Structures are given as structure tokens and as C-alpha cells.
Amino acid sequence: MIEVKQLSKSFKDIQALDKLTFSAPDGKITGLLGPNGAGKTTCLRIIYGLLQAQSGEALINQIDANQDPINARRQIGIFPDKFGLYERLTVREQLTYFAALHNLSGDHLEQRVNKVIEQLDMQSLSDRRSAGFSQGQRMKVALAQSLVHDPKHLILDEPSRGLDVMSTRILRDILREQRQQGTCILFSSHVMQEVAALCDRVVVMANGRVAAEGTPEELCEMTGESALEEAFVKIIGSDEGIAA
Numbered sequence: 001m002i003e004v005k006q007l008s009k010s011f012k013d014i015q016a017l018d019k020l021t022f023s024a025p026d027g028k029i030t031g032l033l034g035p036n037g038a039g040k041t042t043c044l045r046i047i048y049g050l051l052q053a054q055s056g057e058a059l060i061n062q063i064d065a066n067q068d069p070i071n072a073r074r075q076i077g078i079f080p081d082k083f084g085l086y087e088r089l090t091v092r093e094q095l096t097y098f099a100a101l102h103n104l105s106g107d108h109l110e111q112r113v114n115k116v117i118e119q120l121d122m123q124s125l126s127d128r129r130s131a132g133f134s135q136g137q138r139m140k141v142a143l144a145q146s147l148v149h150d151p152k153h154l155i156l157d158e159p160s161r162g163l164d165v166m167s168t169r170i171l172r173d174i175l176r177e178q179r180q181q182g183t184c185i186l187f188s189s190h191v192m193q194e195v196a197a198l199c200d201r202v203v204v205m206a207n208g209r210v211a212a213e214g215t216p217e218e219l220c221e222m223t224g225e226s227a228l229e230e231a232f233v234k235i236i237g238s239d240e241g242i243a244a
């Protein structure tokens, strides 16, 4: 479970997060939806220990990323916004390298690498170097890399940005599969369709704060709207920076 409690972060005079508080339960997909500049990336970067908050807590399985970023990060798989692949390594070598960074070794490491290759149906790619891979193939490697240490929490920043329809569908299928295995999945988006298609719970952010949270149905009920899109616009007070 990921719990964000009273998290505040400012960059000089910009208050990016203002006592942000929400939680993302295990076995559910939680979407962080907000317009550009709402503070989504700042929040995720604090959770995975790349940024320090000025106050508040970002707890991953009870470990505060602000106090103990290394241990907190061990609990997390990160699907990066840019797929930084090592193009001279084969897929198997790259996955082995990342598994080793997460302290896996020996038979267990080998089993995990084989498992993600199978899970993502990458057998035919596994001994190829990633230079020249298509966008969908690169996405699969990045996703396999985030899952190789079998994390109980998966964090994705704008996951389908730049992906074609096929890659987006593969990504969604894998996220649903991970959810079924009990993984806590948190992703940020400013694309309503993506959130509506995937999320069990939605945390709507604006100006570094939670504007509303609940299931898509609850958000509609709360605002008296039948369409999620209208509910979001009502909650945020504008449709600027949100994509349909």
C-alpha cells in the first residue's frame, strides 16, 4: 500500500504539493489525474525517492521514502517516462543487470528473468540487442525491467504517452494481470480515457492538492454527472490541461 500524508513540496515560490494526502491500496489500480502542473510528477518522484519533500510522509509498505529512500525503492517497480535502454545489451542481459541491482542472484535471478520474458511474450526478443527495437518492443523491455524484482508496488508516470494502440493495449493487459496478483499500482495521467479505462480508484489533483477521490462511479455521483469526463471538469473547475 502507498500512503501519502500531508506531503508538501515547493520549488522557490511555487507550491507544487500542498499537504497532499491520499492512499493507493494493494490489488487496485489508482490513477492520479490532474491538469498540467497539478503536481503529479513531483508526487511520484518523492515516492520513488528522487526528490525530498519539505514535510509530510510518502509511505510505501510503511517505509517512508523521505526517510529511507533506498529501502522504499526496493518495494517499487518504476515504469519510466523515457525508456532508457542499454542498446548494446540483449534484453536478457539488461533484465539480468536490473535484477542484480535489486539484489537478486543465482537461480532466483534466472527464474525471475525467464518469468518476465514469458509474461511479456518476449521469447523471440530476449537474445537480441535493443538497438533498433520498435516502440512497442522498447515498452515491453522497460515494463519487464520494472517487474523483474517482483515488486509489490508499481509506479508509472504517464504510461501510455507516445505509445501506439497496440502497445497501449499490451500495457493495460499487463497492469490488469499485476492487479490480480495483488500489486498496488499507481499511475499519473492527464488523459481521461486512460484513467476511465483502467482505474479502480481515481485521485483528482489540482494545485498540489486532492480535489476529489473515489471510484469513477463515486466521482460521477458526487458531481451529479453521468459521464466521467464531465465529472472531472466539474471537480477541477476547468478542462484546461486535461486531455479527453
Ligand SMILES: Nc1ncnc2c1ncn2[C@@H]1O[C@H](COP(=O)(O)OP(=O)(O)OP(=O)(O)O)[C@@H](O)[C@H]1O
Binding pocket: 011, 014, 015, 016, 034, 035, 036, 037, 038, 039, 040, 041, 042, 043, 190
Ligand atoms: N525542478 C523544478 N523546478 C521548479 N519548478 C518545478 C520543478 N518541478 C516541478 N516544478 C513546478 O511544480 C509544479 C508541479 O509540477 P509537476 O511536474 O509535478 O506537475 P504535473 O502534474 O506532473 O504536470 P504535467 O502533467 O505537465 O507533467 C509546476 O508548477 C512545475 O512548474
